[in-house]
Amino acid sequence: MSNIGKIGEEIAAQYLIKNGYNILDKNISAPFGEIDIIAEKNNCICFVEVKSRKTEIYGLPEEAITKMKKNKIIKVAQFYIKKKHIKEKLFRFDVISIYFNKNTRQKIRHIKNAFSQ
Amino acid sequence: MISKLLSTALFGVEAFLVEVEIDVSNGLPSFNIVGLPDTAVQESKERVRAAIKNAEYQFPMQRITVNLAPADVKKEGPALDLPIAIGILSANNQLKSFSYKKYITIGELSLNGQIRPVNGILSIALMAKKMGINNLIVPEDNAMEAGIVDGINIFPVSNLREVVKFLNQEIDISPIIIDKKEIIKNIDDYQIDFTDVKGQNHAKRAIEVAAAGSHNVIMIGPPGSGKTMLAKRIPTILPSLSIRESIEITRLYSVSNLSNRNYPLITRRPFRSPHHTISNIGLIGGGRIPKPGEISMAHNGVLFLDELPEFNRSALESLRQPLESGKVTISRTLRSVTYLSNFMLVAAANPCPCGFFGDPVKQCTCTAYQIRKYKSKISGPLLDRIDIQIEIPRLDYRELTNRNGNRDNSSIIRYRVEKAKKIQQVRFKNKNIYCNSQMNRRNIERYCKITNDGQNLLNKAMDKLKLSARAYDKILKLARTIADLSQSEDINVSHLSEAIQYRSLDREDLL
Numbered sequence: 001m002s003n004i005g006k007i008g009e010e011i012a013a014q015y016l017i018k019n020g021y022n023i024l025d026k027n028i029s030a031p032f033g034e035i036d037i038i039a040e041k042n043n044c045i046c047f048v049e050v051k052s053r054k055t056e057i058y059g060l061p062e063e064a065i066t067k068m069k070k071n072k073i074i075k076v077a078q079f080y081i082k083k084k085h086i087k088e089k090l091f092r093f094d095v096i097s098i099y100f101n102k103n104t105r106q107k108i109r110h111i112k113n114a115f116s117q
Numbered sequence: 118m119i120s121k122l123l124s125t126a127l128f129g130v131e132a133f134l135v136e137v138e139i140d141v142s143n144g145l146p147s148f149n150i151v152g153l154p155d156t157a158v159q160e161s162k163e164r165v166r167a168a169i170k171n172a173e174y175q176f177p178m179q180r181i182t183v184n185l186a187p188a189d190v191k192k193e194g195p196a197l198d199l200p201i202a203i204g205i206l207s208a209n210n211q212l213k214s215f216s217y218k219k220y221i222t223i224g225e226l227s228l229n230g231q232i233r234p235v236n237g238i239l240s241i242a243l244m245a246k247k248m249g250i251n252n253l254i255v256p257e258d259n260a261m262e263a264g265i266v267d268g269i270n271i272f273p274v275s276n277l278r279e280v281v282k283f284l285n286q287e288i289d290i291s292p293i294i295i296d297k298k299e300i301i302k303n304i305d306d307y308q309i310d311f312t313d314v315k316g317q318n319h320a321k322r323a324i325e326v327a328a329a330g331s332h333n334v335i336m337i338g339p340p341g342s343g344k345t346m347l348a349k350r351i352p353t354i355l356p357s358l359s360i361r362e363s364i365e366i367t368r369l370y371s372v373s374n375l376s377n378r379n380y381p382l383i384t385r386r387p388f389r390s391p392h393h394t395i396s397n398i399g400l401i402g403g404g405r406i407p408k409p410g411e412i413s414m415a416h417n418g419v420l421f422l423d424e425l426p427e428f429n430r431s432a433l434e435s436l437r438q439p440l441e442s443g444k445v446t447i448s449r450t451l452r453s454v455t456y457l458s459n460f461m462l463v464a465a466a467n468p469c470p471c472g473f474f475g476d477p478v479k480q481c482t483c484t485a486y487q488i489r490k491y492k493s494k495i496s497g498p499l500l501d502r503i504d505i506q507i508e509i510p511r512l513d514y515r516e517l518t519n520r521n522g523n524r525d526n527s528s529i530i531r532y533r534v535e536k537a538k539k540i541q542q543v544r545f546k547n548k549n550i551y552c553n554s555q556m557n558r559r560n561i562e563r564y565c566k567i568t569n570d571g572q573n574l575l576n577k578a579m580d581k582l583k584l585s586a587r588a589y590d591k592i593l594k595l596a597r598t599i600a601d602l603s604q605s606e607d608i609n610v611s612h613l614s615e616a617i618q619y620r621s622l623d624r625e626d627l628l
Contacts (some may be wrong), residue, residue, distance in 0.1 A: 044178075077145060091145050092178050113178050116146035 004100070008052025009036050012096040015108050021046070030079045033072035037096075038080065044090040046112075047077045052098040061097035062111060070115050118142075120207035120214075123221045124200040125244060126185075126192040127237045129407065129454030130368050132244040134221075136186040137197065139204035144180035150201075152185030155193040155406075164195070164226045165202045172230035172277040177209045191451060193406060196235040199224035199254075202277060203284070215284045221245050222254045222280070230277040234258035237372040239364065239381070242266040254280060262371060262381035264295040265364070307353045311527045314346050316516035321347070323507045323619055325530050328354050329537035330553035330598030333440065333462040333502060335425070335622070338509030339479070340472040344465035347509070348421045351463060352388045353527035355419070356535040362417045365457055369409050369416055387418035389460075393427040400432050401439070407447035407454040412439050415460035425464040426494035433499055436462070440502045443555065459555075462503065466495070476511055504554060504591045506622040537601040553598045558590065565593040571613045578617050592616045 013023055021039040028035045037048040049069070051061035058064075073093060081091070095114040099107040122137045148162050169176045183201055185192050200222040206212045223241060225233040238259040243266055245253050252270045255263050260273035270292035274280050282288045311321060320336065324347060327334045336344045358366070366383045370376045376383070391400065391411045402410030412420055422428060439445040443459035468474040469488045474481040483491075500506070541552050544564060550556065556564065567575070579589060595616035596608045605612070 074145065081145075088143060090143060090178060093146070113146065116148065116178070 004052050004054060005050075008098045009050045011052075011098055011106060011108065012048065012050040013037055015096065015110070016048070019110075025080075028076065028080055030076045033076045035073055035076050035080070040089075044092055045086065046092045046094045047073060047080075048094045048096055049073055049114075050096050050098065052100065054100050056099065061099060062095050062109070062114075065095060065114075118208040118210065120204045121217050122200040122204050122207075123217060123250065124197055124223055125221060125241045126190070126196065127194065127240065127372060128190065128452070130237070130240055130372050130409070130456060132237060132240040133190070134244070134248060135192060135197065137200040137204050138184040138186065139201065139208045140182045140184075141177050141179050141205065141208040142182075146178045146180065148181045148183075150183040150185070152183075152188040153191045154185060154197075155191055157195050158185070158192050158197055161195060161198045161201055161226075164198050164228060165205065167228040168198070168226040168230040168277055169202055169205065171228060172281075174206055174211050174277075174281070175209070177205065179209075181205060181208075191406075194235065195225035195233075196223045198226040199232060199277070199280065202226060203280060206281060212281055213285050219250065220252045220254055220284075221250050224254070224256045224274070226277065232256045232274055232276055232280075234378065236374045237368070238262045239265060239371045239376075240368050242269065242271070243364075243368075245269055254283075258378050260293045261295060261379060262367070262376060264293045265297070265367070265382055267297070307527070309350050309353060311350050311354065311525065311530060314343050314350065316512045316519065317343055317347065317509060320507050320509050321525075321530075323505050324351060325354065325534060326595065326598055326602065326615075326619070327351075327461065327463075327505050328356075328530075329534045329602050330504075330541070330594065331461050331551075332504035332554045332595060332598065333464075334505045334507065335464040335466065335500070335503045336507055336509050337466050337468055337622075339476050339511050340467060342509045342511050344509050345423055348390075348419075348423070348463045348465060349388070350527065351419050351421075351461075352386050354530040354534055355386045356531065356538045358384060358386060358417065366417050369413055369456065373409055373414070375414075387415050388421065389415040389418070390421040390423060393422070393424050393429075395428070395432060397429065397432045397435050401435050401445055402447050402454075402456055403449070405449060406451060407449055407456075409456045410445075412436065412445060412458040412460055413456040416457045418460060420460045420462050422462070422464045425466040426491050428494075430494060430496075433494075434496060437498055437502060464503065478511060500622060501585065501587050501591075504595055505619045507619065508621055533602060536604065537598065540601045540604070553594050553601070556594055556597075561590055561593050561597075565597045565608060567593070567596070567608050567613065568610070570610050571596075571608060574610055574613055574617075582617075582620075584620070588620055592620060595619055 016039045021041045023039050025038040035047050036050040039046045039048060051064055053061040092113050093115050095111040097109045119140045124135045124137050125132045126135050150159060166176055203222060223235055225235055227233055234256045238255060239262050242253060242263040246266050246269050253263055254272045254274055257273040257275045260271055263271045272290045273293055283290050338344055363382050363384055367376060370383055389411050400411050402408055402413055439458045444455055445458045446453055446455045469481055469483045470491050471482045473479040474488060545551060596612045599612040599615050600608045
């Protein structure tokens with residue numbers, strides 16, 4: 001299971017680089033949660049949550065992000081901003097969902113500004 | 118970036134100015150509204166977000182803080198959607214800066230950026246005029262109503278893009294001009310007339326007197342004698358509304374979302390007849406944020422309470438104070454609001470539960486206890502406030518088929534009523550009252566002077582009928598109205614004696 005997650009995060013990072021993002025950090029963890037990828041583009045820092053799924057039986061990958069998960073991500077983001085003394089930047093929370101299909105290639109969906117505080 | 122706009126919120130029937138301040142700054146994306154917003158204002162976040170996006174503008178992914186000043190008064194309703202959206206666009210530099218103090222902006226947004234109408238627009242326009250802010254940006258559907266107020270520019274808008282372009286001076290919106298004569302024009306198409314009621318000339322005369330002086334009336338009689346029929350025809354003989362009265366009524370209807378969008382000004386006197394199961398709050402007004410009740414909806418018109426003893430006792434008792442003062446103050450923890458409620462009370466009742474007590478033909482089947490219980494529903498203090506008390510007897514065949522009995526139709530009676538009202542208008546000029554029934558003790562002493570003969574008559578009547586001090590005042594007021602109807606300067610004996618006989622409940626054991 002963790003295997004799929006790792007692969008998913010790798011695919012997401014490659015996707016972001018391909019789209020002109022600069023990866024700042026990966027798997028930032030704080031005592032209360034973690035953020036998968038932190039990337040930057042056009043003076044805007046994106047906190048990216050990656051969700052990967054093999055089947056859609058249990059719903060779409062992006063549906064797995066609950067309110068509690070959102071709050072955790074926001075908290076970690078605040079922690080990160082404070083620690084790195086980031087100023088005068090825009091912030092954004094993104095979700096990248098990856099759906100693996102056995103035969104075809106994986107489907108990537110990038111939801112920009114997926115949620116806010 | 119910070120931006121400011123002027124808008125309004127309602128407090129009862131009064132509007133007040135709200136300054137909408139919007140700050141957009143860097144930080145984690147969030148959208149907060151402060152300054153005592155209620156739920157509908159809180160929810161405007163979602164409408165504003167969707168409307169900005171769907172009008173093809175950009176919603177900033179930044180920290181947005183909206184402040185509604187003054188911050189200590191609760192703001193309710195969705196009318197602040199539009200100023201919040203415009204403010205966000207302005208703070209985000211998607212809108213050129215404009216002199217915000219010149220405009221008041223109001224409107225509810227739909228998700229696709231269209232602008233929906235809001236309540237209480239007449240009060241808002243009146244307030245804008247008073248504050249000297251001459252430009253009002255209002256939803257298209259509200260423009261007619263706002264246009265009633267002259268001296269200010271009303272710009273009707275239908276969607277968010279239009280407002281942005283207008284403020285950017287890319288397009289020109291011409292302020293609405295309405296033909297006031299056209300909307301004030303009184304529509305005289307009542308389907309009913311006083312000639313429909315056969316016989317009951319005594320009652321018709323009493324109602325004419327009541328209409329002339331805005332006196333309260335109670336009609337008592339067996340079922341089927343025509344009480345309801347008479348009451349329904351009262352609006353047809355009431356004088357037409359002055360502009361001041363029309364605006365007072367329209368403001369109340371507008372805040373209750375009952376005004377007509379195309380014919381916004383109410384030009385007919387309201388006739389409200391609530392069902393007898395109405396609650397106190399339905400009658401007087403109230404709620405967490407007080408809304409006007411039936412008595413306020415009947416302002417400058419008629420409140421008809423059919424089957425008076427069937428009403429909830431406490432609902433009836435709560436009428437006492439508004440009947441005296443012509444307004445009602447509703448206090449709740451959140452706020453207290455005063456609504457005008459200067460209405461003419463018309464009540465109808467049977468003399469007993471079966472309805473035939475005192476009837477010459479049909480036998481009453483009620484027990485003494487039942488009758489006593491029925492009568493006790495209407496308290497003395499309430500009855501005391503009803504100036505005219507008349508009996509509507511059963512009609513016999515001869516009266517029903519008599520074609521000569523009633524020659525006066527509604528418009529003739531209205532002509533006489535209007536003449537009497539004119540006399541009162543001249544009399545009470547600059548007095549802040551408008552009709553005889555509103556006179557207080559001092560006014561009665563001043564305007565209801567009676568001759569020596571009249572004094573003798575009243576003296577005897579007081580002694581014999583054991584009238585209260587209030588009843589004495591009521592008789593004088595009634596006599597004044599009767600004298601006005603006959604265009605007489607002085608109150609003479611015949612006027613007084615007619616007035617005394619309208620106090621039938623003071624002397625008879627009718628109810």
